[in-house]
Amino acid sequence: RTASDAESMQHELSEIGVGARQTPMPAIYNFAHIRATQPIIKDEGTAEVATRILNLPLHSALSDSDVERVIDSLELVSRRRSMFATPLSSDDFYSELSGSYSATRAERQKYLDSIDTIVIEELSHMRGDHIIDIGCGDGVRGVSIALQSNKQITSIDASQGMVDQATKINPDSHREDIGSKEFDATRYQSDAALLLWNVLGHIRSEERAEALKNVAELLRDDGVLILDVNNQFNAAQYGEDNARRNRRAVLAGKPEYTGDFTATHQVGERKVKTISHIFHTDEIVSLLEDAGFENCVRYINYNTGEAATEDTGQIVIIAKKKISYHED
Numbered sequence: 652r653t654a655s656d657a658e659s660m661q662h663e664l665s666e667i668g669v670g671a672r673q674t675p676m677p678a679i680y681n682f683a684h685i686r687a688t689q690p691i692i693k694d695e696g697t698a699e700v701a702t703r704i705l706n707l708p709l710h711s712a713l714s715d716s717d718v719e720r721v722i723d724s725l726e727l728v729s730r731r732r733s734m735f736a737t738p739l740s741s742d743d744f745y746s747e748l749s750g751s752y753s754a755t756r757a758e759r760q761k762y763l764d765s766i767d768t769i770v771i772e773e774l775s776h777m778r779g780d781h782i783i784d785i786g787c788g789d790g791v792r793g794v795s796i797a798l799q800s801n802k803q804i805t806s807i808d809a810s811q812g813m814v815d816q817a818t819k820i821n822p823d824s825h826r827e828d829i830g831s832k833e834f835d836a837t838r839y840q841s842d843a844a845l846l847l848w849n850v851l852g853h854i855r856s857e858e859r860a861e862a863l864k865n866v867a868e869l870l871r872d873d874g875v876l877i878l879d880v881n882n883q884f885n886a887a888q889y890g891e892d893n894a895r896r897n898r899r900a901v902l903a904g905k906p907e908y909t910g911d912f913t914a915t916h917q918v919g920e921r922k923v924k925t926i927s928h929i930f931h932t933d934e935i936v937s938l939l940e941d942a943g944f945e946n947c948v949r950y951i952n953y954n955t956g957e958a959a960t961e962d963t964g965q966i967v968i969i970a971k972k973k974i975s976y977h978e979d
Contacts, residue, residue: 657703660728669724672706723896727907738913741853742828744925745788746812747918752789755916759848765956766847766967767796769949770877773969774800779842779871783807785829786850790817793845805839829865830858836868844870846878851935852928856909863942867972876944876970879951881929883910887963888953889929894962901931910934932966944970 784793950964
C-alpha cells in the first residue's frame with residue numbers, strides 16, 4: 652500500500668458516509684520528546700509507513716452502532732479493493748492450483764471424509780449406476796467415491812489444469828463449463844451429480860442459475876444432486892462478528908452486499924486469488940428450487956467433520972430432481 656492508496660480509500664469511505672482522514676503522521680523519531688531524549692535515528696521504512704496512515708473515526712461519543720458502521724464500511728471498501736486487484740478467473744485459478752491440489756485437500760480431510768460418507772450413503776440407495784462429478788478437481792475424490800459405491804463416473808471441470816490431472820486416473824474426464832448456455836446436457840445423462848467443496852461458489856453469479864438448470868437436464872428422472880457450499884452464517888468458521896454482520900446485511904437486503912469474497916492461495920512463492928461466493932441457506936435453497944429440485948439440508952463442521960448447525964457448519968444439500976408429468 653502507498654500514500655495514494657490511503658488517500659483513495661479515504662475518498663471511498665467518504666462516499667459511503669464515513670469521515671476518515673488521510674493525514675501523513677510524523678515518524679516516531681520526529682516527535683519533539685523523542686528528539687530531546689534519544690539519538691537521532693532515521694528509518695526510511697518508518698518514514699514511509701507514516702505517510703500512508705488512514706485515521707478512522709475515534710471518539711468516546713461513538714455509539715456501538717457507530718463503531719459497527721465504521722467496521723462494516725471498512726470491510727466493504729477493503730473487499731471491493733481486493734476484488735479489483737486483478738483476481739484470476741476460476742478456471743485459471745484452479746489450473747494454477749492443480750499441481751498442489753492434493754496438499755490443499757489434505758488440509759480439510761476430516762471435513763471431506765465426512766461429506767464423502769454422506770455421498771456414498773446416498774448413492775447406495777440409487778437405482779442407476781452412473782454419476783457425474785462436476786468441478787472434479789484432480790478427480791481423486793470422485794473416483795474414490797465411485798469405487799466405494801460401485802458406480803461408473805464421468806469427471807468434468809472448467810479448468811484445463813485440473814482436467815489434465817483428473818485424466819491420469821479417469822480417462823472419462825472432460826473440460827466442460829457447466830454454466831455455459833452451450834453445455835450439452837444430453838452428452839452426460841446421469842443418475843446422480845456431485846458439486847462438491849463449494850464448486851457452485853466458483854461459478855459466476857450470472858451463470859449459477861444456468862449451471863443448476865444444466866445439472867437438472869443431465870439428471871434422469873428422480874436423479875439426485877449432492878453439493879456442499881460455504882455458509883456465511885457459520886460463526887464457528889468465520890467468527891461470530893462476521894456471521895452477525897452477514898445476517899444483518901442479508902436481512903437488510905443491502906444492495907452492495909453480494910456474498911462474494913476474494914479467495915487467496917499460496918502457489919510456490921506466489922499468491923493467486925479469485926472471486927468466490929459464500930452462501931446462506933435460504934439463498935442456495937431458492938436457487939435449487941428454481942432449477943427444479945427438492946432439498947434436504949444439513950450442516951457439517953469444516954474442521955472436525957462432525958454434524959453441526961447453521962451457526963457452526965457448512966451447508967450440505969441432497970437435492971432430488973422433481974419429476975415432471977406431462978399430459979398427452
